[in-house]
Amino acid sequence: MSTGLSVLEKENKKKSVFSKNNNSKVILFSSVKGGNGASFISNCVSSYLAKTKIQNILLLDLNIGKRDSRIIFDLEEKDLRDIGDIEDSIKEIDISLLKRLVVNFDNSLNLILPPLKPEKNKICCGKNLSLLLGILKHYYEIICVDFPYYLFMKNDFDFTENVDKFVFVSMPDLISVSNLEIFSRHICVDDIPNNIKIIINKFNTRPAVSPARLNSILKYPVQAFIPYDRDIEFLYHSKGPFYIFNYNLRIVKNIIDFSELLYEELDFEKKQ
Ligand SMILES: Nc1ncnc2c1ncn2[C@@H]1O[C@H](COP(=O)(O)OP(=O)(O)O)[C@@H](O)[C@H]1O
Numbered sequence: 001m002s003t004g005l006s007v008l009e010k011e012n013k014k015k016s017v018f019s020k021n022n023n024s025k026v027i028l029f030s031s032v033k034g035g036n037g038a039s040f041i042s043n044c045v046s047s048y049l050a051k052t053k054i055q056n057i058l059l060l061d062l063n064i065g066k067r068d069s070r071i072i073f074d075l076e077e078k079d080l081r082d083i084g085d086i087e088d089s090i091k092e093i094d095i096s097l098l099k100r101l102v103v104n105f106d107n108s109l110n111l112i113l114p115p116l117k118p119e120k121n122k123i124c125c126g127k128n129l130s131l132l133l134g135i136l137k138h139y140y141e142i143i144c145v146d147f148p149y150y151l152f153m154k155n156d157f158d159f160t161e162n163v164d165k166f167v168f169v170s171m172p173d174l175i176s177v178s179n180l181e182i183f184s185r186h187i188c189v190d191d192i193p194n195n196i197k198i199i200i201n202k203f204n205t206r207p208a209v210s211p212a213r214l215n216s217i218l219k220y221p222v223q224a225f226i227p228y229d230r231d232i233e234f235l236y237h238s239k240g241p242f243y244i245f246n247y248n249l250r251i252v253k254n255i256i257d258f259s260e261l262l263y264e265e266l267d268f269e270k271k272q
């Protein structure tokens with residue numbers, strides 16, 4: 001695997017980042033229905049950014065009651081804390097609590113797991129999510145949130161205030177694309193269209209609408225077309241998202257290009 005910055009190098013950079021306080025960015029990944037690939041894209045993009053960029057990257061998985069990230073990152077056997085374990089102390093989160101909560105990978109990705117019990121969902125109540133993001137922004141420069149669709153129904157979460165980029169992932173079929181269209185219009189504030197990134201995932205699968213029709217249906221332009229690749233799906237399930245970047249395949253190239261575009265737009269000062 002090609003190397004990004006070592007964990008140690010990042011540790012040193014981190015100190016200066018923390019003391020400078022934050023210019024942190026929140027990227028929210030979602031899709032209108034399950035199975036479209038929102039988690040796939042958020043896991044791969046955050047892994048790629050962690051591997052290649054100097055910033056501290058946190059992946060916050062909010063899929064309460066789902067074990068996907070534990071499977072994908074090979075954490076099933078480990079008895080790890082998750083966001084449900086700290087739901088009564090969100091206001092008091094500090095570095096020592098974070099150290100016990102956050103899973104750190106060798107290649108410097110940081111991960112917060114969702115609770116497996118659906119009733120451990122206080123994080124979704126009231127202002128808790130805004131509060132949590134506010135605190136996490138002091139410690140991480142890029143926060144990728146795997147954000148399930150139903151959380152958009154939360155009336156007390158201010159998306160404009162809390163989120164810098166939205167990445168909406170859709171399959172190429174008419175129903176998925178049409179639903180994405182009403183959804184993105186509803187969610188997105190008109191003055192920040194550049195903050196909405198649309199990905200058409202598994203574009204080589206059928207049924208699919210033509211690119212011309214896509215443009216007529218969707219208000220926002222498509223930023224990336226990611227093909228479905230069976231071998232990559234197998235690798236992703238068996239070895240995890242980091243591993244796929246060893247392969248020079250179109251799907252990998254497209255994910256890298258998209259991640260680079262997103263990163264560029266986050267507009268961090270060049271501090272290398
Ligand atoms: N472009 C792709 N190539 C290969 N497999 C993919 C691709 N996109 C998603 N998958 C696989 O499809 C399944 C559903 O994706 P997932 O990310 O869980 O969807 P969602 O989070 O939107 O419900 C997962 O098993 C994932 O590994």
Ligand SMILES: [Mg+2]
Pocket residue numbers: 038039040063068
């Ligand atoms: Mg998902």
